[in-house]
Each structure stands twice: as C-alpha cells, then as structure tokens.
Amino acid sequence: MLLGEFEYLMLTAAVRLGDDAYGVAIRQGIEEATGRPCSLGALYTTLDRLEAKGFIKTWMGNATPQRGGRPKRMVRVTAKGIQAATDFYGAVMRVSRGVRWATR
Amino acid sequence: MGHKVSRGPAMRRICWWSVDRVSRLLEPDERDAVRGDLTESGASGGSALREVLGLVVRRQAALWLDWRPWLALVGVVVPLGMLLGLVSRNWADGSAIYAWLYVNNWTWGFVEIPGARRDLADTIVRFTLNSLTLIGWSWTSGFVLGSLSRRTTWANGSLFCLAAFGGTLAIATVGSQNPFNAAVFSLTFYSTVWPIILLTVLVALPALAGMRQTFRLPTLPLLQTFLWAVLIAILTARAKRGSGPLGLLSLLIMWPVGYMIATAGWQRWRGTAPRAG
Numbered sequence: 001m002l003l004g005e006f007e008y009l010m011l012t013a014a015v016r017l018g019d020d021a022y023g024v025a026i027r028q029g030i031e032e033a034t035g036r037p038c039s040l041g042a043l044y045t046t047l048d049r050l051e052a053k054g055f056i057k058t059w060m061g062n063a064t065p066q067r068g069g070r071p072k073r074m075v076r077v078t079a080k081g082i083q084a085a086t087d088f089y090g091a092v093m094r095v096s097r098g099v100r101w102a103t104r
Numbered sequence: 105m106g107h108k109v110s111r112g113p114a115m116r117r118i119c120w121w122s123v124d125r126v127s128r129l130l131e132p133d134e135r136d137a138v139r140g141d142l143t144e145s146g147a148s149g150g151s152a153l154r155e156v157l158g159l160v161v162r163r164q165a166a167l168w169l170d171w172r173p174w175l176a177l178v179g180v181v182v183p184l185g186m187l188l189g190l191v192s193r194n195w196a197d198g199s200a201i202y203a204w205l206y207v208n209n210w211t212w213g214f215v216e217i218p219g220a221r222r223d224l225a226d227t228i229v230r231f232t233l234n235s236l237t238l239i240g241w242s243w244t245s246g247f248v249l250g251s252l253s254r255r256t257t258w259a260n261g262s263l264f265c266l267a268a269f270g271g272t273l274a275i276a277t278v279g280s281q282n283p284f285n286a287a288v289f290s291l292t293f294y295s296t297v298w299p300i301i302l303l304t305v306l307v308a309l310p311a312l313a314g315m316r317q318t319f320r321l322p323t324l325p326l327l328q329t330f331l332w333a334v335l336i337a338i339l340t341a342r343a344k345r346g347s348g349p350l351g352l353l354s355l356l357i358m359w360p361v362g363y364m365i366a367t368a369g370w371q372r373w374r375g376t377a378p379r380a381g
Contacts, residue, residue, distance in 0.1 A: 023140075024145050040159050041158035041161070042158075044134065044137075063140075067143050071140060
C-alpha cells in the first residue's frame with residue numbers, strides 16, 4: 001500500500017524522533033522540513049489513518065508540567081510502517097532517476 | 105486607550121473559553137493531547153481556537169461517512185422535526201383560544217355552573233394529554249436521534265430544533281385564520297409567544313432530554329422500552345381520534361418506537377446489558 005506524501009513526512013519525522021515522537025514534536029519536524037505550517041487537524045487525522053493502516057502505534061504518555069499537566073499522544077512506527085515508508089522512498093527515487101529539477 | 109489595554113486579556117479569555125467548549129466535541133484522550141500540544145507550543149488564544157476548530161470540523165466530517173447520521177437526518181430530523189413543529193403549532197393555536205377564554209375572560213361561573221365546570225375540566229384534561237403526547241413523541245425522536253449516532257447528536261440535534269422552529273413559525277393554522285378568533289390572535293402573546301413557549305417546552309426540551317439520555321444509556325432495558333412503546337401507542341391513538349394533521353405523524357412516530365424496541369430486543373438477545381455509549 002503506497003503512502004501519501006503527508007503520511008510519508010509524518011512517518012519519517014516519527015522515526016527520526018524515536019522514543020520522543022509525539023504530536024507537537026512531529027509537527028515541528030514536518031514544519032522545519034517543508035517550511036509550511038502543519039495544522040493539528042491534519043496531524044491528528046493522519047495519525048488516526050496511519051494507525052488504522054497499522055503503520056504506527058499510539059498511546060497516551062505521561063503528563064508534564066510544560067503541557068499544563070496534560071499527556072502526550074506518543075507515536076511509534078511499526079515494522080509495517082517502516083516497510084511502507086521504504087517502499088514510498090524507493091518509488092520516489094526510482095521515478096526521479098534521470099530527472100533534473102534544479103532551475104537554471 | 106484604556107479600552108485597548110483591557111481588551112487583550114478579555115479576548116484571550118474568550119478564545120480559550122471557546123477552545124475549551126469546542127474541544128469537548130473531541131474524544132477525552134484526544135482532547136487532553138490536543139490541549140497539551142497547544143499549551144506546550146505556546147499557541148495564542150486565536151490560533152488555538154483555529155486549530156481546534158479545524159480538527160473538530162475534520163472529525164465531524166469523517167463521522168458523516170457512516171450511514172447512521174444520515175439515517176438520523178433523513179428519518180428523524182427532517183420529517184419528525186417538521187411534523188412535531190407543525191403539530192405543536194396546531195395545538196398551540198387550538199389551546200390559545202381556550203386559554204384566552206379562561207384566562208383573559210375569567211369568571212367564577214366557569215366553576216360554579218356544572219356544565220361550564222365540565223367543559224373546563226375537559227379542556228384541562230385534553231390540554232394535559234396533548235402536552236404529554238407531544239412530550240412523549242419528542243423525547244422518543246430525540247432518543248432515537250441520539251442512539252443512532254451519538255457523536256453527531258449536536259449537529260443533528262441543532263438541525264432538529266431548526267426544523268421544528270423553522271417549519272412552524274411562518275405558517276397560519278385554520279384556528280388563527282378564523283375571523284371569529286380575531287380577538288385571540290390579535291394579541292401578540294397568543295399569536296407569537298404562546299406557540300414558541302409550547303414548541304420549546306413540549307418539543308425542543310424533551311427532544312434534547314431524549315438525546316441527552318443516550319449519552320448515559322444508549323439503549324433502554326427491554327421491559328422499560330416495551331412499556332414506553334405501549335404508552336406512546338395509547339397516547340397516539342387517543343390524539344389521532346382528535347383533530348389535527350396526525351395521520352402521517354402517527355405512522356412516522358412509530359418507526360422510532362419500533363427502532364427502540366428492536367435495539368432493546370437485540371441487546372437482550374445478545375445478552376449484553378445496556379451501557380453508556
């Protein structure tokens with residue numbers, strides 16, 4: 001099953017963050033990488049979609065004072081998710097072979 | 105200048121209060137995570153409200169991909185909302201004539217003369233039974249609306265009230281058009297306020313109570329449901345003998361009652377106790 005662009009960004013950001021992957025951190029990772037704002041609506045609905053596909057697992061973490069005593073929704077990418085991201089990356093690399101995007 | 109200084113915190117408070125209210129439409133875990141994310145990222149009140157609204161709209165839109173909210177909309181909200189509004193208006197105008205007679209023209213003769221006393225008692229009994237019937241129908245409609253799709257209840261509930269109010273306020277009944285009743289309906293209270301009071305008390309509030317009940321118990325126990333169905337059937341049969349556009353409503357109102365019995369029977373057959381949804 002091929003991923004969508006935003007799903008791929010989210011999986012990649014989550015893998016990069018490792019054990020610290022949760023809502024705000026993933027959002028920051030995506031915004032820094034793309035230079036575009038990422039809404040909480042897009043973030044949480046995509047998390048649900050990825051979880052329904054079995055690409056990630058989420059659970060409620062501990063509450064922290066800097067979050068006003070509210071818990072984080074922690075994210076871990078599953079083996080199936082890693083495979084899907086690898087396939088997507090491979091497809092992008094293959095289709096991009098021989099194409100030069102740099103403007104002259 | 106002083107106004108500008110004090111408006112900032114007030115606006116911020118309003119925005120965060122709105123964030124709190126709107127985020128209640130999210131599931132508890134998600135609500136906590138989102139509020140935590142907003143606090144941690146230091147979002148301003150306005151941007152927090154935008155973010156939460158965006159998420160709520162996405163979540164609500166996703167719920168409408170299911171068939172149940174649509175069944176609630178097509179089967180309860182539109183037909184029953186409008187019909188209950190129309191019946192309420194019809195009965196409001198009918199009762200306004202008697203209310204005007206007994207309240208605005210009160211004389212002790214109404215209780216002293218045996219015939220007049222019997223008429224007064226009949227009127228009170230008829231009004232009470234009509235009110236109970238309307239309350240029963242509205243509660244049943246609200247309950248079925250809520251149990252069909254709990255998470256879209258607020259949207260469908262708002263539309264139900266809109267259909268009930270919108271479907272009735274612009275109409276004129278035979279009673280109000282009759283020139284002999286001009287003295288009654290020339291009074292704003294009987295022509296406008298009384299129908300709104302009855303619509304609110306006999307339709308909107310019971311329907312909202314029915315919807316609210318489904319948050320505690322989405323399916324009633326079978327015996328309780330059966331007794332409720334019998335009561336509604338008796339009240340409907342009695343009302344149908346009277347006047348008013350009840351033929352269609354009496355048929356339509358039976359499907360939510362049937363749905364209540366079917367779901368309660370299904371729960372009983374599966375051997376699962378009803379529980380809060």
